[in-house]
Every structure is written in structure tokens, then in C-alpha cells.
Amino acid sequence: MKDPRRNYLVVGTFVIAMAVVLIAWIAVLTGRTGATDRYHVVYDNVMGLKRGTEVLFEGYRVGLVAAISPTDVEGRQRFRADISVRRWCRIPEDSVAAITASGLLSAVVIDIRSGDSATELAPGSEIEGEEAANLLADVSGIAGRVNTLLEEKVEPLIDDLSMAIPSIVDDLAVLTSNLRTVVDRVNQILSPENAGRIEQTLANLEHATGDLGQTQERLDELLLTVQTLMDRDEGALGHALADLQHTLAAVARHIDAVSRNVEDTTRNLSELSLEVRRDPSLLIRGRAPSDGEESQ
Numbered sequence: 001m002k003d004p005r006r007n008y009l010v011v012g013t014f015v016i017a018m019a020v021v022l023i024a025w026i027a028v029l030t031g032r033t034g035a036t037d038r039y040h041v042v043y044d045n046v047m048g049l050k051r052g053t054e055v056l057f058e059g060y061r062v063g064l065v066a067a068i069s070p071t072d073v074e075g076r077q078r079f080r081a082d083i084s085v086r087r088w089c090r091i092p093e094d095s096v097a098a099i100t101a102s103g104l105l106s107a108v109v110i111d112i113r114s115g116d117s118a119t120e121l122a123p124g125s126e127i128e129g130e131e132a133a134n135l136l137a138d139v140s141g142i143a144g145r146v147n148t149l150l151e152e153k154v155e156p157l158i159d160d161l162s163m164a165i166p167s168i169v170d171d172l173a174v175l176t177s178n179l180r181t182v183v184d185r186v187n188q189i190l191s192p193e194n195a196g197r198i199e200q201t202l203a204n205l206e207h208a209t210g211d212l213g214q215t216q217e218r219l220d221e222l223l224l225t226v227q228t229l230m231d232r233d234e235g236a237l238g239h240a241l242a243d244l245q246h247t248l249a250a251v252a253r254h255i256d257a258v259s260r261n262v263e264d265t266t267r268n269l270s271e272l273s274l275e276v277r278r279d280p281s282l283l284i285r286g287r288a289p290s291d292g293e294e295s296q
Contacts, residue, residue, distance in 0.1 A: 036063060036084040037123035041097045041110065042071065045131050046079045048108030049099065055083045056111045062089045065110065081129075083110065091127065092117040098130040108132065 043049075046068055055063040063085040071080040085091070094115030101108050112127065121127065188194075 035087040037087050037089075038066070038082060038084060039091070039121065039123065039125060039127050040080050040082045041127045041129040042073060043079050043081060043099065043129045043131055046081060046099075048101070048132070049081060049110070054107075054109045055085060055097075056109055057085070057089050057091070058114055059111065062086050062112075081110070083127075085112075091121045093119045093121050093125075095121070095127055096130050097127040099132040101132065 049065060049068060051065055051067060053065040054061055055065060063083055065081055066084045067082045069080050069082075071078055083097075091112060092115040094117040096113045096115070097110050098113060099108060100111050
């Protein structure tokens with residue numbers, strides 16, 4: 001018969017070993033194993049932070065939040081977060097510890113953004129803090145602005161459009177009717193018969209263009225011939241122009257006498273016309289002699 005105490009001893013040893021393994025595994029997961037250094041960060045608001053919150057360095061998990069306690073800084077109530085960071089992590093003195101979350105539903109963490117300084121922070125030093133943006137407040141503010149925009153801009157615009165829609169519809173109807181009329185007229189113009197006439201007109205224009213080209217060539221030949229004749233008979237043309245100039249000069253000298261004669265003749269014809277209108281019989285019997293002519 002087996003000893004029951006031996007069974008209890010085996011079971012107890014197994015349970016204790018599993019508990020130790022579990023504790024070690026949890027310690028490894030939570031980063032509580034290995035040497036760590038303490039730093040602290042002061043925040044105005046620690047919403048979402050608690051003991052055990054992860055601490056990241058450029059996104060890599062390096063520690064946990066050890067404690068959060070209120071503190072008085074220059075007469076102002078603030079909050080101090082003590083963090084434990086693995087000793088191998090070297091933090092430049094101009095680094096910033098920002099409260100952030102990788103997503104909208106993700107847990108809040110402290111992410112240390114490494115600075116450019118070559119000097120490292122000594123353990124126990126303060127890291128400059130940066131609070132997380134209030135996403136809900138920003139969303140609420142944006143929603144308020146959108147609501148104001150809808151009430152002040154979009155709704156009046158919709159009202160104006162609703163009032164203008166009937167007139168717009170009427171204008172569209174008139175425009176459609178006019179377009180239909182224009183299309184009908186264009187169809188009439190572009191009927192098969194008119195299309196044939198247009199093609200014939202274009203052909204005639206093309207033929208006329210060819211004729212104009214031939215006419216231009218003939219005019220060029222005529223001008224060339226005239227130029228040749230002028231060059232050949234330059235002397236005769238010069239004499240002819242000289243005679244014409246002499247004739248014009250003679251006419252200019254006697255133009256006054258000619259003008260007077262023409263004026264007298266015109267006056268006599270006017271008087272004769274007046275007498276004939278008064279007594280048309282003068283054309284048959286002639287002008288009656290005057291008293292002086294009868295006495296002679």
C-alpha cells in the first residue's frame with residue numbers, strides 16, 4: 001500500500017514549481033526582471049496612467065510605471081510618475097516622455113522620444129514630460145465646428161437652392177426647347193439635299209480657287225509684258241507724256257475763257273428755255289420782232 005504523504009509531497013512540489021514558473025514568467029512579461037534605474041516625470045494630467053503602465057523608448061518596451069503621486073510644483077498641483085527603466089537603456093538629457101496611445105482603443109503608455117544630446121540623464125533625474133492630446137475634446141470641437149458650418153452656411157444655401165429650383169427648372173425647360181429647335185434647324189440645314197448642295201458649292205469654290213490661281217499667273221505675265229514694253233519704248237512714252245503735259249498746260253491757260261463761254265451758253269439756254277415755257281409757239285413761228293426792228 002502506497003504512502004499518501006508521498007503523493008501529497010509530489011503534488012505539492014509540482015504546484016510550488018508551477019507557481020514559481022508562473023511568477024517568473026509574469027516577471028519576464030512585465031519587465032520586472034534585471035537591474036533597473038529610476039526616473040521620474042511630472043505631468044499636469046495623468047489620465048489613463050496607472051501603476052504598471054508600460055514605458056517605451058522609441059517604441060521599444062523598456063520598463064513600467066512604478067508609482068504615481070501628486071506633488072506641488074511652484075504652488076501648482078501636478079502629478080509625479082516614477083518609472084523603472086532597464087539599466088542598459090541610455091536616455092539623452094533632452095529626451096521627452098510623452099503620454100500616448102498607438103490607437104484609439106489602445107492602452108495608454110509612456111513613450112520616451114530620444115533627444116540629440118550626447119549627455120545622458122543620470123538615474124533619478126527628471127525627464128521632460130508631454131501630456132497626450134485630448135482626442136475626445138478635439139473630436140467634440142470639430143463636431144461643433146461642423147455643426148456651426150451646417151447651421152450657418154449649408155442650411156441657408158439649401159433653402160436658397162430650394163427656392164431657386166422652380167425658376168431653374170423653368171429655365172432648363174426653355175433652354176431644352178430652344179436647343180430642340182436649333183437641332184431641328186441644323187437637321188434641316190444638313191439634310192441630304194442641302195448636303196449635296198454644300199458639297200457642290202465647295203467643289204465650285206475649289207475650282208474657282210484654281211481659276212484665280214491661273215488668273216494671277218496671267219496677270220503676272222501681263223505685268224511683265226507691260227514692264228518689258230515700257231523698258232523698250234521708254235523714249236516714245238517720254239515724248240507722249242511730254243505732249244500730254246503740254247496739252248494740259250494749254251488747257252489750263254484757256255480754261256477761264258472756256259468756262260466763261262460755257263457759262264454764257266448755259267445762261268442763253270436757260271433764257272431760251274424760260275421763253276419757250278412761257279410761249280411754246282415760239283418754236284414754230286420764231287420770236288416776234290421788236291418795235292425797233294418793225295420801224296426799220
